[in-house]
Amino acid sequence: MYSCFLRAIESCDHLFDIPFGSGKAVRMKYIFNAVAFFLMFFCATVSLQALERTPSVPGAEVYIISPVDGDIVGTTFTVRFGLKGMGVAPAGVDIPGTGHHHILINADELPAMDLPMPMSDKLIHFGKGQTEAELTLPEGEHRLQLILGDKLHIPHDPALISEEITITVRVGE
Numbered sequence: 001m002y003s004c005f006l007r008a009i010e011s012c013d014h015l016f017d018i019p020f021g022s023g024k025a026v027r028m029k030y031i032f033n034a035v036a037f038f039l040m041f042f043c044a045t046v047s048l049q050a051l052e053r054t055p056s057v058p059g060a061e062v063y064i065i066s067p068v069d070g071d072i073v074g075t076t077f078t079v080r081f082g083l084k085g086m087g088v089a090p091a092g093v094d095i096p097g098t099g100h101h102h103i104l105i106n107a108d109e110l111p112a113m114d115l116p117m118p119m120s121d122k123l124i125h126f127g128k129g130q131t132e133a134e135l136t137l138p139e140g141e142h143r144l145q146l147i148l149g150d151k152l153h154i155p156h157d158p159a160l161i162s163e164e165i166t167i168t169v170r171v172g173e
């Protein structure tokens with residue numbers, strides 16, 4: 001990729017040689033090179049992130065221990081995270097065969113599989129290595145699903161995603 005960008009820069013250098021006077025051409029070349037270098041760095045960073053997925057352990061599984069599908073819970077309740085065949089490590093810690101939990105709450109779609117997962121109230125990270133969490137949700141039906149992420153919050157390859165459960169939140173339960 002780098003050599004490709006260098007060739008592009010060189011060919012544009014020749015373009016600038018023709019129409020501009022010497023001082024202006026040099027300035028334009030300098031600006032163009034700076035922009036090209038920034039673009040190259042940006043693209044390389046993004047493509048590296050896209051490529052560097054951490055392999056999951058074959059047969060590993062992530063699941064929600066509790067509540068279970070169909071449960072009725074109070075507005076504040078505990079979700080227990082289950083993980084078989086892999087270990088839990090905090091975000092940023094590089095130990096093969098590990099990851100940290102993320103919970104999807106009423107998510108419309110799964111996050112991108114080749115990028116760090118975003119943080120929102122629909123996608124909560126447990127980067128300290130938590131294996132359970134207390135959630136507070138409004139009354140009504142809610143969908144919960146777990147997804148494991150690697151040290152950079154990127155889903156493993158293949159991704160470890162739990163079954164989605166649906167629970168009902170009721171005041172006073």
Ligand SMILES: [Cu+2]
Pocket residue numbers: 091100101102117125126127149152153
């Ligand atoms: Cu994360």
